[in-house]
Every structure is written in structure tokens, then in C-alpha cells.
Amino acid sequence: QVQLQESGPELVKPSETLSLTCAVSGYSITSGYYWVWVRQPPGKGLEWIGTINHSGTTYYNPSLKSRVSISVDTSKNQFFLNLNSVAAADTALYYCARDAGPMAVVGFFAYWGQGTLVTVSS
């Protein structure tokens, strides 16, 4: 059973870079599927941030594209989120997830991590 676990700083200062790691267990990233970041501001809805595969092919939400970077380390079975120039509006619960498509991006998400709350504040 695939499991995902987010980790990273809980507090980030405005204008700095938010960096998160998603550790995948129970499945090798190199075996297929695409890997996803989604966020949810407190009390609000869900927003897709971006998607990556094991070879580093990425797709980003245009609303965040200028500030976001997603990367992968297959040796550690992990993928990463960097979001720069953060502001209070980036305060959210950040989830990593797995896209439902084994060979190509499908665009919905069957497996999710538990989420990690990141607060942007000085």
C-alpha cells in the first residue's frame, strides 16, 4: 500500500522560500505514476500546485508557475516542493499525492499524505 508523508518547516517568513519533502513508501517512484502537490488554505478549498514524474517532467498551475518548482530524488524515493517569495496568502495545509494514472497524467488523486501546515509569518 503506497503511503506518502510530507515534512518541512512549519513556519516560513514572508518573501522567503517554502520547501517541503514528500517521502513515498510502499511504491517506487521509478515504477510509474505522477506525483502531485495540492494545498488548502485554512478553512478553504483545494488548489492543485503541480505534478512531476520520476524523470522530472513537470506540470504547474499557471497561477503559481512563476514561483514554484517541483523536483524528484528517485534514490531517496522522494519528491519536493519549493515555493519562493511567499506571502501570508501561501499559508496552507500542503498535501502530496499520487496521480491516478500509472502511465500518464490523469489529473485526479487516489493516494494522499496527511498534509503539513505551513504558516507564513514574520
Add this chain to the structure above:
Amino acid sequence: DIQMTQSPSTLSASVGDRVTVTCRASQSINSWLTWYQQKPGKAPKLLISKASTLESGVPSRFSGSGSGTEFTLTISSLQPDDFATYYCQQYKSPPWTFGQGTRVEIK
């Protein structure tokens, strides 16, 4: 971007009630729609894909219907475990977008 709009935002119901949540897309998404259930402090759980395909392990009291721009999630007989927030999401074209959520609360 494709905008997804859910109604109502909050729904008050009792155990045993039949409950319907509506999701509308700003343009046709064929049947490329999913429904998730989210409980407080938990990640979303995938319930239905392709508008009406129930995921493995999801109780049969949940059903989905619709195509094009209008979709519904129905719970035939609301159970205590069903009190949660429900989100629709389109996967017709990126950026993948979600509805704002419908909170189903105890009446």
C-alpha cells in the same frame, strides 16, 4: 481555467436522509469529474471518478451522475460517518480545479 461551483455550501441533514450535492462546471468537462470526501484534519478521500465510477471500498449508498457541465453526488441514506465536506474536481484540462466544497452537517 475551468471554474467549478458547488451548491449548497452547507447542507443540514439527519441520519437516514437522502442527500444531493450539485457541482457545475464553467464549460463542458464530459465525464471527467471526481468527488472527494474530507473530514476535519484529514486528507481528502477519493469517492467517485469519471462522474459515476465508485472507487473500491466506497459504500454503495454513494452515487454520482451527470455529464457536460452539471453533476450530482447523492448519498441515498446518510450515515453518521458521512458528515464531512465534499469536493468535486474536474480533470478535463489543467489546471485541475476543485469546487469550493459542500459541508454536510448534522441537523
